[in-house]
Amino acid sequence: MGLMDEIELRLLPEDDRKPVPKPENLGFGIHFTDHMFVMDYEEEKGWYDPRIVPYGNFSLDPAAVCLHYGQAIFEGLKAHRGEDGKIRLFRPYENMKRLNRSAHRMCMPSVDEEFLLNAIKQLVKVEERWVPANKGTSLYIRPFMIATEAYLGVRPAKKYILSVILCPVGAYYSEGFNPxxxxxxxxxxxxxxxxxxxxxxxxxxxxxxxxxxxxxxxxxxxxxxxxxxxxxxxxxxxxxxxxxxxxxxxxxxxxxxxxxxxxxxxxxxxxxxxxxxxxxxxxxxxxxxxxxxxxxxxxxxxxxxxxxxxxxxxxxxxxxxxxxxxxxxxxxxxxxxxxxxxxxxxxxxxxxxxxxxxxx
Amino acid sequence: MGLMDEIELRLLPEDDRKPVPKPENLGFGIHFTDHMFVMDYEEEKGWYDPRIVPYGNFSLDPAAVCLHYGQAIFEGLKAHRGEDGKIRLFRPYENMKRLNRSAHRMCMPSVDEEFLLNAIKQLVKVEERWVPANKGTSLYIRPFMIATEAYLGVRPAKKYILSVILCPVGAYYSEGFNPxxxxxxxxxxxxxxxxxxxxxxxxxxxxxxxxxxxxxxxxxxxxxxxxxxxxxxxxxxxxxxxxxxxxxxxxxxxxxxxxxxxxxxxxxxxxxxxxxxxxxxxxxxxxxxxxxxxxxxxxxxxxxxxxxxxxxxxxxxxxxxxxxxxxxxxxxxxxxxxxxxxxxxxxxxxxxxxxxxxxx
Known part of the structure; x- marks a missing residue:
């Protein structure tokens, strides 16, 4: 694919970045970081225009296939900050492989696993200050792919977006680690x-x-x-x-x-x-x-x-x-x-x- | 609900409207009309801001529930133009009822069936020139509801959009009415x-x-x-x-x-x-x-x-x-x-x- 060193960076000025929520107020899936990864796919071109850009709304045609026929897949993994200050991912290649298996089952295009993992690492580095330090907290990473072609016939779409968004999270269940x-x-x-x-x-x-x-x-x-x-x-x-x-x-x-x-x-x-x-x-x-x-x-x-x-x-x-x-x-x-x-x-x-x- | 006579109309200037495709080039689900119906829902407010506006992209948070968890339903019906020039809908109340049954099953808010049907009629009237006249062609009507709340926990969303888009259509199968x-x-x-x-x-x-x-x-x-x-x-x-x-x-x-x-x-x-x-x-x-x-x-x-x-x-x-x-x-x-x-x-x-x- 060779796109790796071509990821475009369009970063927010420091002053426009949001305050990071306190570790005790994280919840799950509520707060999103300042930037996201996005790339586009068209049948004739393959994946193109990989970029890390300010977190912001997608502009989607009301007839986008994902909104009508649910052609959409996702992954979930976490970045953890250790007491040594290092940020670690847990078995991220498994997520990349599963994303491609899901893509295959849903008639969606595959992605270069190495490339996507590197894009994720680059995004996490950009958002380093968002990785919480307390044990039990982490930065949740959500890669997802959606069909964006504006077409109401039922068949696999010819256009897709792959994106990665991040959110600092606490415990998923309010019970915490309790039964x-x-x-x-x-x-x-x-x-x-x-x-x-x-x-x-x-x-x-x-x-x-x-x-x-x-x-x-x-x-x-x-x-x-x-x-x-x-x-x-x-x-x-x-x-x-x-x-x-x-x-x-x-x-x-x-x-x-x-x-x-x-x-x-x-x-x-x-x-x-x-x-x-x-x-x-x-x-x-x-x-x-x-x-x-x-x-x-x-x-x-x-x-x-x-x-x-x-x-x-x-x-x-x-x-x-x-x-x-x-x-x-x-x-x-x-x-x-x-x-x-x-x-x-x-x-x-x-x-x-x-x-x-x-x-x- | 009483919103019926409150549907806001924001119509395109005549000069900005698209040419209507020729009946022989319609295909299915490819061409969309100049306007669409949209209304919003929030848990605290119910449905609000019903409007007929120029057809255009939705601005959706990348974390919108519909993109990750598929909380989305739709309907499909058609408006037909007879030789008498009249435009007719076929059993549209059944579509409204089924939309609400789908909404219930998918933990989504119900809509006022009478209100939505009237909104559809009003939209079709606005787009009257898009209803093709040839037998076998029609104006396909696609009401749909999507969960728009930006939240990655798995539970029913608290925000939705209901929209209706229209497209003039020919035969669905290239076989036409052949086996x-x-x-x-x-x-x-x-x-x-x-x-x-x-x-x-x-x-x-x-x-x-x-x-x-x-x-x-x-x-x-x-x-x-x-x-x-x-x-x-x-x-x-x-x-x-x-x-x-x-x-x-x-x-x-x-x-x-x-x-x-x-x-x-x-x-x-x-x-x-x-x-x-x-x-x-x-x-x-x-x-x-x-x-x-x-x-x-x-x-x-x-x-x-x-x-x-x-x-x-x-x-x-x-x-x-x-x-x-x-x-x-x-x-x-x-x-x-x-x-x-x-x-x-x-x-x-x-x-x-x-x-x-x-x-x-």
Missing amino acids: VKIFVTDKYVRAAKGGVGEAKTAGNYAASLMASEEAKAKGFTQVLWLDAKERRYVEEVGTMNIFFAFEDEIVTPALSGSILPGITRDSVLRLGKKWGLNMVERPITIDEVIEGAQSGALTECFGTGTAAVISPVGSLHYKGIDYVINNGVTGPLSKRLFDEITGLQYGEIEDALGWIETVI | VKIFVTDKYVRAAKGGVGEAKTAGNYAASLMASEEAKAKGFTQVLWLDAKERRYVEEVGTMNIFFAFEDEIVTPALSGSILPGITRDSVLRLGKKWGLNMVERPITIDEVIEGAQSGALTECFGTGTAAVISPVGSLHYKGIDYVINNGVTGPLSKRLFDEITGLQYGEIEDALGWIETVI
């Missing part, structure tokens, strides 16, 4: 095999809203999704993957086509194996989970995702009954994984697996 | 029960792209979707509903939650019943369809939708074999339905069912 209460839905379905559940595409998230809202109205934090076919097999939780720790194995649903292949999921599998744990990817039914919760064989349950890292599950509500897990408190495995991954992210633990990319 | 070749996919799934298949939401269309592209690459016009659970029951075809005419019954898949409740579908059911035909909504397997095609018991097959009205299916390709229907030619029922519906739309047939709304 969440989960509602198991047998009414709603997130995705079916043969569908787009394994792509990080816009419509999957819109499709999750009503189930989440109904669960929240009943006092639960998130929804546990079951499979579309039998409504028996566990898929994922809210926008996270899920793990079940039994005495002899730690199980996560196998990637079946309808489950998002989470990078934190993969990291947990690899770390567990490294620690000598019996990490198993296989189909697991909600009945097995409930039996385990009742008998105590299920010792821990937790969600994994970029936003929350590890989110311990304190109880599952299924068919009108609450099943408490590990007395509703955070278990030792959840804690160990959280500490290990965040320790790596903040540069406190040696990067033996080569997962860390240092930005500065 | 299309359909590829039956047992690899891809459009929607599952418990999902959002019955909502007219953006992500459903993005989810259909890869299957369509693969079918097109093999020389087929569209895909026939089977159910997510058993991959046996017929759901819909491309972006249309589907009907199968047997000697003793005319069958369309029952609305199961995963099928779009088409307005043309409903019109065909009602017209058929009025004509004394045995119109049946029930589950129908692909095996039954294939057997019918082989034995000749399946006399006709056709898709129904706003864009194409009636689209005769000349053959179905399933598991490597082509099954020709009615010798690959348009059957009498398809023809009769097409003539009746377009006759009503163009004001050539008396509107006995009260389906027509005259704009001018």
Whole structure:
């Protein structure tokens, strides 16, 4: 591609830059930094005009394909500032690869992974003062691609924008690293095999809203999704993957086509194996989970995702009954994984697996 | 709501208006008119600032929810100009009702149906010169709602735009009213029960792209979707509903939650019943369809939708074999339905069912 050293920089004058919010007021996905990365795509030209420019509105035709037919994908990763002042990314190549897999599934153009990662690093360097320093905070990085062609026929668009925006974030859940209460839905379905559940595409998230809202109205934090076919097999939780720790194995649903292949999921599998744990990817039914919760064989349950890292599950509500897990408190495995991954992210633990990319 | 007479009009000077394309060059969804309708929504204020303004780009925050999480819905209907010069809408209240059903499913605000329909009529009046006169052409009307709040957490947005854009259109398929070749996919799934298949939401269309592209690459016009659970029951075809005419019954898949409740579908059911035909909504397997095609018991097959009205299916390709229907030619029922519906739309047939709304 060779565009790398051609990224145009159009930076705001220092005086026009916004004040950085205090670490305790970050929230999640609310505050955006001063600049963003943008590049354009046309079928005949490929990707062109990569640039880092002041954060500002897109000018989109009302007939832009992304607004009507949802041809849109995204990624999410974080930059962490360690006590040593260094800024690190966690397994960012995995995000680049997944972006391209999502692009393929949604009939969108691929991007040069090396080029995009370098653009992200360059953007993070420009916005260095926005990377918060407190443990538990980070700079959330959101690469996304949208179809911009003005055309109302249903077919893949011929024009796209790829952009990267940044926001300093605190904890994703107000619970922080405390167990969440989960509602198991047998009414709603997130995705079916043969569908787009394994792509990080816009419509999957819109499709999750009503189930989440109904669960929240009943006092639960998130929804546990079951499979579309039998409504028996566990898929994922809210926008996270899920793990079940039994005495002899730690199980996560196998990637079946309808489950998002989470990078934190993969990291947990690899770390567990490294620690000598019996990490198993296989189909697991909600009945097995409930039996385990009742008998105590299920010792821990937790969600994994970029936003929350590890989110311990304190109880599952299924068919009108609450099943408490590990007395509703955070278990030792959840804690160990959280500490290990965040320790790596903040540069406190040696990067033996080569997962860390240092930005500065 | 009482906003009706408050729609602000900001019209282009006559000299700045675009030339109207020739009827033979219309295509579908390419040319947009001079003006559009827009109104805004905020959680605290409800819908406000309804206006008809020059067609022009939206200014959207890069973090707008619709671009990341696909919270977006739309409708599609047409204005037809009859030989009498009058401009008619076909069952537009049904579109308003479905828009609100889609809004509910996608956790979006509802709109006043009467108000929106009047806004559409007012917009069509403003753009009267854009309504083509030739039979087979029409002014396509695209109401749509998108989530515009700049927020990266996954929850329903608190800000929306509702807009209506217009484009003069010719035939949707290059085949015109000629039979299309359909590829039956047992690899891809459009929607599952418990999902959002019955909502007219953006992500459903993005989810259909890869299957369509693969079918097109093999020389087929569209895909026939089977159910997510058993991959046996017929759901819909491309972006249309589907009907199968047997000697003793005319069958369309029952609305199961995963099928779009088409307005043309409903019109065909009602017209058929009025004509004394045995119109049946029930589950129908692909095996039954294939057997019918082989034995000749399946006399006709056709898709129904706003864009194409009636689209005769000349053959179905399933598991490597082509099954020709009615010798690959348009059957009498398809023809009769097409003539009746377009006759009503163009004001050539008396509107006995009260389906027509005259704009001018």
